[in-house]
Amino acid sequence: GAVVSQHPSWVICKSGTSVKIECRSLDFQATTMFWYRQFPKQSLMLMATSNEGSKATYEQGVEKDKFLINHASLTLSTLTVTSAHPEDSSFYICSARDSGTVYEQYFGPGTRLTVT
Amino acid sequence: QKEVEQDPGPLSVPEGAIVSLNCTYSNSAFQYFMWYRQYSRKGPELLMYTYSSGNKEDGRFTAQVDKSSKYISLFIRDSQPSDSATYLCAMDGGSNYKLTFGKGTLLTVNP
Numbered sequence: 480g481a482v483v484s485q486h487p488s489w490v491i492c493k494s495g496t497s498v499k500i501e502c503r504s505l506d507f508q509a510t511t512m513f514w515y516r517q518f519p520k521q522s523l524m525l526m527a528t529s530n531e532g533s534k535a536t537y538e539q540g541v542e543k544d545k546f547l548i549n550h551a552s553l554t555l556s557t558l559t560v561t562s563a564h565p566e567d568s569s570f571y572i573c574s575a576r577d578s579g580t581v582y583e584q585y586f587g588p589g590t591r592l593t594v595t
Numbered sequence: 596q597k598e599v600e601q602d603p604g605p606l607s608v609p610e611g612a613i614v615s616l617n618c619t620y621s622n623s624a625f626q627y628f629m630w631y632r633q634y635s636r637k638g639p640e641l642l643m644y645t646y647s648s649g650n651k652e653d654g655r656f657t658a659q660v661d662k663s664s665k666y667i668s669l670f671i672r673d674s675q676p677s678d679s680a681t682y683l684c685a686m687d688g689g690s691n692y693k694l695t696f697g698k699g700t701l702l703t704v705n706p
Contacts, residue, residue, distance in 0.1 A: 522698045572638050586638035
């Protein structure tokens with residue numbers, strides 16, 4: 480089956496620093512990737528849609544200058560949380576749409592970010 | 596009214612029981628319907644997807660879609676403790692591939 484990886488799986492950083500999270504589709508090409516945020520016991524909240532070779536589309540209320548997204552290749556998208564604060568602590572999950580199918584999306588294992 | 600409604604549970608059943616998980620939706624533009632399983636602190640895993648009304652079976656899992664009623668279901672037969680997880684329904688309008696999720700139902704299967 481289609482595999483999406485994320486790195487790192489867990490990161491702790493100090494307030495004010497920046498953190499980069501990578502999302503890779505391992506065995507398929509993904510022209511579109513999505514970034515979600517999930518708080519404990521809550522559903523996924525879509526943050527942005529990442530398209531290869533173009534600017535990301537952010538959902539309403541998501542600060543694009545704080546959450547920088549780059550989709551430089553068909554298998555890699557990155558999310559950089561800039562000037563992180565404790566309220567940015569959350570579980571960040573990416574998904575990738577297989578370009579060869581109509582609508583199937585596969586999720587990565589998630590990255591747990593803790594900002595101290 | 597939210598676009599997708601899903602009973603958050605929690606739902607607790609004995610091992611071997613048949614489990615029924617449901618979602619309703621209001622947006623007629625939704626064309627594709629998916630069920631994901633999410634274990635604690637893990638990313639969601641795609642279980643089933645379907646496009647048309649009717650049933651789709653895969654092992655112990657059956658996905659059912661009724662577009663006229665805007666209602667989808669996931670049935671789990673012979674439930675196992677390893678099925679204990681949060682189940683999320685998701686829907687796609689097809690134009691931009693963005694998924695709209697239900698809140699998820701927490702299922703516990705007791706041995």
